[in-house]
Amino acid sequence: MRKLVWGAVGAAVLVGAGVAVVSVATADSGGHYRVAVATVGDVSQTVSVSGTVDRVNRADISFGTAGVLSTLSAGVGDTVSAGQELGAVDTSALQAAVDKASSDVDRAESTLSAAESAVEEPADDSSPVGSLVGQVKDAQSAASAALKAASDAVAGQSAACADPAAPACTAAGAAAMTAQQTVKSAQEALQAKLDALSSALAAESSREQAAPSAGSVADAQASVDQAKVKLVEAQQALAGARLVSPISGTVASVSAAVGDRVAANTAVVVVVGEGAVDLSATVAVEKLADLAVGQSASVTPVGTSERIAGKVTRVGTVPDPAADTVAYPVTVTIDEPPASLAAGSSATASVVVATAKDVLTVPASAVNRGSVTVLTGDQTTVTRVTTGAVGPTRVEVKEGLKAGDQVVLANLDAPLPTSDGNSRGSGGFIGGGPESGPAGGGPGGNVRIRPGG
Structure with a gap:
């Protein structure tokens, strides 16, 4: 515990909500600290995932039978209706097969x-x-x-x-x-x-x-x-010669031209409809347990600051084989996507995995290895705390503090660390180093804390 003596300029200056800079002096030398006040509020703990956007209402349309493409009426950007024929393969041999069957x-x-x-x-008895x-x-x-x-x-x-x-x-x-x-x-x-x-x-x-x-x-x-089965198969093959859109929407891609030989069950035209989009992402195994279907998410398209409401609709239980590391597939659905969430674009989702309302909170940068430094009058005391939900900027404190306590964010006179391990200047932060993190139970354990309030 250090005893502090208020300096001549010791008046508190408000910097932000619950944050102040005070000037204090010890018996040996002067000192300046950035402090914040423990306040009651809401904390949302999030997990961030990134991935690619695609339409939920999407149809990859293929022929049911192989053949040579004889007609194609769909082009990229065209608007089509459900049930509209977009193309066909030559049907002469298919029709002959139906007739024979x-x-x-x-x-x-x-x-x-x-x-x-x-x-x-009856049998003939006149033998x-x-x-x-x-x-x-x-x-x-x-x-x-x-x-x-x-x-x-x-x-x-x-x-x-x-x-x-x-x-x-x-x-x-x-x-x-x-x-x-x-x-x-x-x-x-x-x-x-x-x-x-x-x-x-x-x-x-x-x-x-x-x-x-x-x-x-x-x-x-x-x-x-047997003859009827062969007839049905021939009729299905003939029906599969037509390329029909099952949904209304816009043609997103066309992968063949008239005269090309197309394979069965291989997409020739892709149509995307209106409505929801999915953000397909992956999450590291250590974060998998935090995610659940139904959780709210805030989606931000890459290159924008827009925040769009979404919801987790799928959490995979089998690792994604395409991922470089052990990661599990996660789907976030946006019911009313803006134009910025176009099919094929990239986006990041911040998924809310824990929420604490009307709880005691402090800035995340005040917590260092499960402890905070409390400023009481002219004294500072390192106090152990039990944390709960850990948000991007604030942390729930379940035990160890009370509303109104002032916690030290930084010693403004401490030397700042440099990349080579030496010290330079002043203003070292109390919490937020690479090894820092709240402890003491709850979802806040082992979470990296960013400097600042």
């Missing part, structure tokens, strides 16, 4: 209809097989009877021809010959019936094999389904 569907449906009708027709079986049996009986008659005739011939010259032998021989002819005829008739039965059985088998079944109907239905 449509014909394939018709054929498949015709095959299905025939299969369903055949399955529903000739049953009748032929009866005829074969009759022919077999006739042949058997003819064989027996022939056998009897041969036996009679043998008996009658004991005397070959007898007239009875001649008659018996003629009867045997007739009986044998009857056997031959009966056997030929039987064979004819057997052949007819065999043909009828083969025809019956062929009809059974060719008859439609539930399985054949299912196969025909599958063919119809």
Whole structure:
């Protein structure tokens, strides 16, 4: 503790809100200090992020199918409406594919209809097989009877021809010959019936094999389904030959010309609409926990002093692979952007991560390693403080001070540090050095303090 003696010019001179310069003298020598008064106010702690602006209402329009660009009616700066056609690729081959697919569907449906009708027709019960079986049996009986008659005739011939010259032998021989002819005829008739039965059985088998079944109907239905899928694909490819804007807005870029071959799903025209813009930025991992969706932000376009209200709408949980260091993506949305926030421009956002209202505050430069120097009468005392929210210029003090306390910002007689480590002139600050920072709990810990009040 140092005891101070007020000098002849010790009257306080107000420099700013709660800031004064007083001249004091110790018993040994004179001294001058810049001091500030601890006052009640609001403090907002912020995190600064920078990035690129882009429209939320933006459409990167591409063809759904590859082809040669045949028409293009969009130019940079043109105003377009939602649903407006901007270009097309050649459709001759695409239309031919649709026509073929449509014909394939018709054929498949015709095959299905025939299969369903055949399955529903009743079976034909008037088969000739049953009748032929009866005829074969009759022919077999006739042949058997003819064989027996022939056998009897041969036996009679043998008996009658004991005397070959007898007239009875001649008659018996003629009867045997007739009986044998009857056997031959009966056997030929039987064979004819057997052949007819065999043909009828083969025809019956062929009809059974060719008859439609539930399985054949299912196969025909599958063919119809496949043909319809190919038709839809062909129709989609034809529809993809048109370049249509899904939004109303202004054409921002065109990347192809008539005659160029364009790939599917590759942007040819970019249209930006009215409304909100997004500032896409990244934040270091040590600041990630401070950010949350819904926090307010003040956005400043690069090269201006304009401050535009925004809000955090996205905080990434996976590091940005394009960042040079470990950083996480953050999106700040501006609902009513001015012209200065054009798509592709750069901007900085100051995101409010903590707010303290009606709290005791001191200038940030008064805090040095969790302590402040308090001027009471003619004495200075180094006092430990507990800090809370840390704003760009003022720090919340939760414990250690009371409203009205004067804190020393700088000893105006102390030598100023130089870049080479030597001292030059006077006016050294109490706080705000590179190693300075409030401590004692709260979000103010480890925050670099800038010199000045």
